[in-house]
Amino acid sequence: xxxxxxxxxxxxxxxxxxxxxxxxxxxxxxxxxxxxxxxxxxxxxxxxxxxxxxxxxxxxxxxxxxxxxxxxxxxxxxxxxxxxxxxxxxxxxxxxxxxxxxxxxxxxxxxxxxxxxxxxxxxxxxxxxxxxxxxxxxxxxx
Numbered sequence: 001x002x003x004x005x006x007x008x009x010x011x012x013x014x015x016x017x018x019x020x021x022x023x024x025x026x027x028x029x030x031x032x033x034x035x036x037x038x039x040x041x042x043x044x045x046x047x048x049x050x051x052x053x054x055x056x057x058x059x060x061x062x063x064x065x066x067x068x069x070x071x072x073x074x075x076x077x078x079x080x081x082x083x084x085x086x087x088x089x090x091x092x093x094x095x096x097x098x099x100x101x102x103x104x105x106x107x108x109x110x111x112x113x114x115x116x117x118x119x120x121x122x123x124x125x126x127x128x129x130x131x132x133x134x135x136x137x138x139x140x141x142x
Contacts, residue, residue, distance in 0.1 A: 020074065027073040034102050039081045042098060049087065057086045058098070069103065078103065 039060065046058040061084040068075045083098040 023073045024076055027071050028076045035080050038102055059084050
């Protein structure tokens with residue numbers, strides 16, 4: 001039974017509802033499971049690659065620091081698994097890096113309201129009449 005204080009009529013404005021919390025927790029669990037499955041699949045593909053001592057070149061290395069990721073369900077706290085990849089690229093001599101297709105490296109923490117604030121700041125700072133003038137002053141005319 002849901003306590004009476006969590007009803008939408010009695011919750012303070014801006015506070016997350018019970019269903020929003022459930023959806024975010026479900027998204028967090030599904031994302032964590034998908035990341036673990038992705039890492040397990042990647043490591044299992046490379047189990048036959050070993051160094052001269054017989055040790056595997058690609059192994060798990062714990063978990064990265066938790067970070068917030070914006071999803072359709074809202075901000076979700078994610079702890080991604082880490083992989084230690086000691087393979088070396090023959091052409092460049094640099095170590096190969098493992099990057100997730102699910103959680104790319106550019107997916108950083110963001111304020112949930114940044115997508116709402118930026119258009120307003122842009123419209124206020126750069127009115128349409130002066131934006132072309134600023135462009136030509138900064139970069140020259142075409």
